[in-house]
Amino acid sequence: MLQEILRPITINGLAIKNRIARASHGTSYGRGTITDDLIAYHEARAKSGVGLNILEATVVHPSSSNHTVNAFDDSIIAGFSALARSCERHGMRSFVQLWHGGHRWAPANGRAPWSASNVPCPLGTVNVPFAMTMSQIDEITEAFAAAAWRVKAGGLDGIELHFGHGYLVHQFLCVLTNKRDDSYGGSLDNRMRFGRDIITAVRDRVGRRFPVGIRLSDYNTPGGLSPEEAGEVVHRLCADGLIDYVSASMGSPYSISTMLGAMDMPAGYMQSSALPIARRANVPTMIAGRYRTLREGNQVIREGEADMVSFVRAMIADADLVAKTLAGQEERVRPCIACNQGCVAGIRTSLQRMLCTVNPAVGMERTMAEELIVPAEQQLRIVVVGGGPAGMEAARLAALSGHDVTLFEAQPKLGGAINIARRAPNLSAIADITHWLEQEIGILGVNLRLSAYAEAEDVRAEWPDVVIVATGSLPRMDGVQVARPERPVPGFDKSHVLSSHDLLHRRRDRLGRSAVVFDDVGHYEALACAEYLIEHGVKVTFVTRHSSFAPQIEVMVRTGPALRRLRRGDFTLVTGGRLVSIDTDCCEIGYLDGEQVWRVAADTVVLVTYNDPQNQLFRDLGGADADRLPFALHLIGDANAPRDLLVAMREGHLAGRCGKTWQAVLS
Ligand SMILES: Cc1cc2nc3c(=O)[nH]c(=O)nc-3n(C[C@H](O)[C@H](O)[C@H](O)COP(=O)(O)OP(=O)(O)OC[C@H]3O[C@@H](n4cnc5c(N)ncnc54)[C@H](O)[C@@H]3O)c2cc1C
Numbered sequence: 293m294l295q296e297i298l299r300p301i302t303i304n305g306l307a308i309k310n311r312i313a314r315a316s317h318g319t320s321y322g323r324g325t326i327t328d329d330l331i332a333y334h335e336a337r338a339k340s341g342v343g344l345n346i347l348e349a350t351v352v353h354p355s356s357s358n359h360t361v362n363a364f365d366d367s368i369i370a371g372f373s374a375l376a377r378s379c380e381r382h383g384m385r386s387f388v389q390l391w392h393g394g395h396r397w398a399p400a401n402g403r404a405p406w407s408a409s410n411v412p413c414p415l416g417t418v419n420v421p422f423a424m425t426m427s428q429i430d431e432i433t434e435a436f437a438a439a440a441w442r443v444k445a446g447g448l449d450g451i452e453l454h455f456g457h458g459y460l461v462h463q464f465l466c467v468l469t470n471k472r473d474d475s476y477g478g479s480l481d482n483r484m485r486f487g488r489d490i491i492t493a494v495r496d497r498v499g500r501r502f503p504v505g506i507r508l509s510d511y512n513t514p515g516g517l518s519p520e521e522a523g524e525v526v527h528r529l530c531a532d533g534l535i536d537y538v539s540a541s542m543g544s545p546y547s548i549s550t551m552l553g554a555m556d557m558p559a560g561y562m563q564s565s566a567l568p569i570a571r572r573a574n575v576p577t578m579i580a581g582r583y584r585t586l587r588e589g590n591q592v593i594r595e596g597e598a599d600m601v602s603f604v605r606a607m608i609a610d611a612d613l614v615a616k617t618l619a620g621q622e623e624r625v626r627p628c629i630a631c632n633q634g635c636v637a638g639i640r641t642s643l644q645r646m647l648c649t650v651n652p653a654v655g656m657e658r659t660m661a662e663e664l665i666v667p668a669e670q671q672l673r674i675v676v677v678g679g680g681p682a683g684m685e686a687a688r689l690a691a692l693s694g695h696d697v698t699l700f701e702a703q704p705k706l707g708g709a710i711n712i713a714r715r716a717p718n719l720s721a722i723a724d725i726t727h728w729l730e731q732e733i734g735i736l737g738v739n740l741r742l743s744a745y746a747e748a749e750d751v752r753a754e755w756p757d758v759v760i761v762a763t764g765s766l767p768r769m770d771g772v773q774v775a776r777p778e779r780p781v782p783g784f785d786k787s788h789v790l791s792s793h794d795l796l797h798r799r800r801d802r803l804g805r806s807a808v809v810f811d812d813v814g815h816y817e818a819l820a821c822a823e824y825l826i827e828h829g830v831k832v833t834f835v836t837r838h839s840s841f842a843p844q845i846e847v848m849v850r851t852g853p854a855l856r857r858l859r860r861g862d863f864t865l866v867t868g869g870r871l872v873s874i875d876t877d878c879c880e881i882g883y884l885d886g887e888q889v890w891r892v893a894a895d896t897v898v899l900v901t902y903n904d905p906q907n908q909l910f911r912d913l914g915g916a917d918a919d920r921l922p923f924a925l926h927l928i929g930d931a932n933a934p935r936d937l938l939v940a941m942r943e944g945h946l947a948g949r950c951g952k953t954w955q956a957v958l959s
C-alpha cells in the first residue's frame with residue numbers, strides 16, 4: 293500500500309532508499325556548530341527509516357547570522373563528519389542546506405544586512421539593507437562554494453542551496469526586492485545571474501558527481517515572484533543541467549504563515565505554489581506542507597505531484613513515524629497538531645531552542661528519549677488527579693516506567709480544557725493529541741476513574757507513593773482587569789457576561805447579534821472566542837489591553853491568518869483598551885491611558901482574563917508542607933500556574949518520569 297513512497301530513488305547517481313524526506317529546519321541545537329544534541333535529534337529519525345534528511349539552513353558567511361550551524365570556516369568539517377557517521381549507519385542520506393538570509397537576517401555585529409537592493413524586510417526590525425557591490429556578490433558566491441566543499445569534506449551526501457523563502461538569492465530573483473539596474477537586475481535572466489554564479493561555483497568546487505539541488509518557493513504576495521515565474525527559474529536551471537533536484541515550497545516573509553502553515557491549513561496546502569515549480573523540473577522533486585502520514589505522502593507520489601515528500605513537523609512530533617507505520621501501528625504515531633508553539637516559537641523566543649508541544653523529549657534524545665525508559669526496580673502506586681493533557685501525559689510516562697497508575701477525572705470524558713478549545717473554529721486539530729494520549733494510557737493499562745471528582749480523602753484511600761495533581765485552571769470572572777486592578781468592571785456579574793468556556797458551549801441562537809470580547813491575556817483564548825462569534829455571524833468588538841492583537845501567538849505565525857479570517861466578518865479591533873462598564877445591551881470602553889469613553893452594542897460580553905489555578909486539592913493534601921507527607925506530591929500544568937498545552941505536556945512528562953526537572957534535563 294505504501295509502494296510508491298518506499299521505492300528507492302536516485303539523485304545524480306546517489307541511491308536513496310525511499311522517498312521519505314525531512315526538509316531543512318532550523319533547530320538552534322547547534323548554536324553555530326554541530327552538537328551532540330543535534331546529532332542525536334537527527335539520528336533518532338534516521339533510525340526510524342527516513343531516506344533523505346536536509347540539515348538546517350547553514351550559514352555560509354558572517355554577513356548574515358542565525359542560531360543554526362555556521363559553515364564559514366573549516367572547523368565545521370569535524371561536526372559534519374560526526375553527523376554523517378551517525379546517520380549513514382541507519383541508511384539515511386544527509387544533505388546540507390546552504391543559506392544566506394540577506395535582508396531578513398543581519399550580521400551579528402549590528403551592521404546593516406546585505407541584499408540585492410536597499411528594500412527592508414517586512415518582518416521584524418532589522419535595518420535597511422544595502423545593495424551588494426560586485427565584489428560582495430563575488431565574496432558570497434565564493435562563500436557558498438567554500439561551504440559546499442566543507443560539506444563534501446565532512447562526508448555528507450549532497451548540497452541544497454536555499455534559493456527560496458525570501459532569503460538572499462530569492463531577494464535577487466524577485467522584482468519586489470531586486471531594484472538593480474546592473475547585470476544582476478531587470479530581466480529574469482539577470483535576476484537569476486547570482487543564483488547561477490553560486491551553482492556554477494559550487495559545482496566547480498564539489499565536482500559534477502556530487503548532488504546539488506535547490507529549495508525554491510514563490511513570494512506569495514502581489515507583485516512578487518509567482519509560482520509560474522519560479523517554475524521558469526527551475527526550467528532554465530534544468531535546461532542548463534545545473535541542478536540535480538528541486539525542493540518546491542511556498543512563501544516568503546511577505547506571507548510567513550504560508551511557509552509554516554498552522555493547524556488551520558490542510559495537508560498539501562503548499563501545492564498551489566509548489567506544483568507549478570515542481571512541474572517544470574526534469575530532475576527529482578520534493579514537496580512539503582503539513583503531511584502527517586506516509587499514506588498521504590504515498591498518494592502525492594502516486595498522483596505524480598512530486599518524487600519525494602517531506603515530513604518536518606510530523607517527525608519532530610514523532611521520531612518513529614516511519615517505523616511505527618511500517619510496523620502496522622500508524623494510529624500510534626504521536627500527532628503533530630501544527631500549533632507552531634514549540635518548534636517555530638521555540639527557536640524565535642528567549643529559549644532559542646526548538647521544542648515540540650506534543651513531544652517534550654525533542655532535542656533531548658540523549659537523555660530523554662522514551663526508548664531509554666527502563667522498567668522501575670520498584671513498582672510504585674501513582675495517583676494522578678485530572679485527565680487534561682498534563683495529567684494524561686504524567687499517567688502515560690508513569691505507566692511506561694512500569695508503575696501502577698490510577699487517574700481520576702471529574703468529567704465523564706478525558707481531555708480537560710482541550711475539549712473546550714477544540715470547539716473553536718480552526719482549533720479542532722488541537723484535540724488530536726488528547727485523543728492520542730487517551731489511546732496510549734488505555735493501551736498501557738492506566739486505571740481510569742471517570743466522572744470521579746477526587747478529594748483529599750479519595751486520594752489518601754489509594755495509599756499512593758506518588759500523587760500528581762493536574763487539576764487545571766478555570767476562568768476567574770471576577771471582573772478585574774490587570775491594568776485597572778482597583779475595582780471590578782461594573783456589570784461584570786450580569787448574566788450575558790461569559791467566560792470562554794461558557795461561550796464555546798453556548799448555542800448559536802443564544803449568541804445575540806453583537807459582542808464585545810475583552811482580552812487581558814493576549815494569547816489563544818480570546819482569539820478562539822472571537823473566531824467562534826464571527827463564524828456564527830455575530831459582530832465583534834475585540835478590546836485588548838495589549839498594543840497589538842494576540843501578541844503572544846504572533847511568533848507562532850497564527851495571528852495574521854486569524855486576523856484575515858476575522859476581518860471577513862464584522863470585526864473591530866481596539867488595542868490598548870479597557871472595559872469601563874457593562875450594561876445589558878452595551879459596553880462602555882476606553883483607552884488605557886485616556887479619558888475618552890465610548891459605547892458599543894453588546895448582547896454578549898466575553899471576559900478573557902488570567903485564569904485561576906485549581907490547586908485546592910494540592911493544598912488539602914498538604915502541599916504547603918510536602919516534604920513531610922508519606923507520598924511524593926507534584927502540582928503540574930495549569931493547576932500550578934495557568935499557561936498552555938506545551939507547558940502542561942512538559943510538566944506532565946517530567947512528573948510522570950518521577951521527579952526529573954526541566955532545568956536538570958536542559959543542563
Ligand atoms: C478556548 C481555549 C483555547 C485554547 N487554545 C490553546 C492553544 O491554542 N494552545 C495551547 O497551548 N493551549 C490552549 N488552551 C489552553 C490549554 O487547553 C490548557 O493550557 C491545557 O489544557 C492545560 O492542561 P492541564 O492538564 O494542566 O489542565 P486542564 O486541561 O484544565 O485539565 C484539568 C482536568 O482536571 C480535572 N479536574 C479538576 N479537579 C479535579 C478533581 N478534584 N478530581 C478529578 N478531576 C479534576 C478537570 O475536569 C480537567 O479535566 C486553550 C484553552 C481554551 C479554554
Ligand SMILES: Cc1cc2nc3c(=O)[nH]c(=O)nc-3n(C[C@H](O)[C@H](O)[C@H](O)COP(=O)(O)O)c2cc1C
Pocket residue numbers: 315316317318319348349389454457507541551552553580581582583602603604605606635636639646
Ligand atoms: C522549526 C522550523 C524551522 C524551519 N527552518 C527551515 C530552514 O532552515 N530552511 C527551510 O528551507 N525551511 C525551514 N522550515 C520549513 C520546513 O522545511 C517545512 O517547509 C515546513 O515546516 C512545512 O512542512 P511540514 O508541514 O512538514 O512541517 C522550518 C520549519 C520549522 C517548523
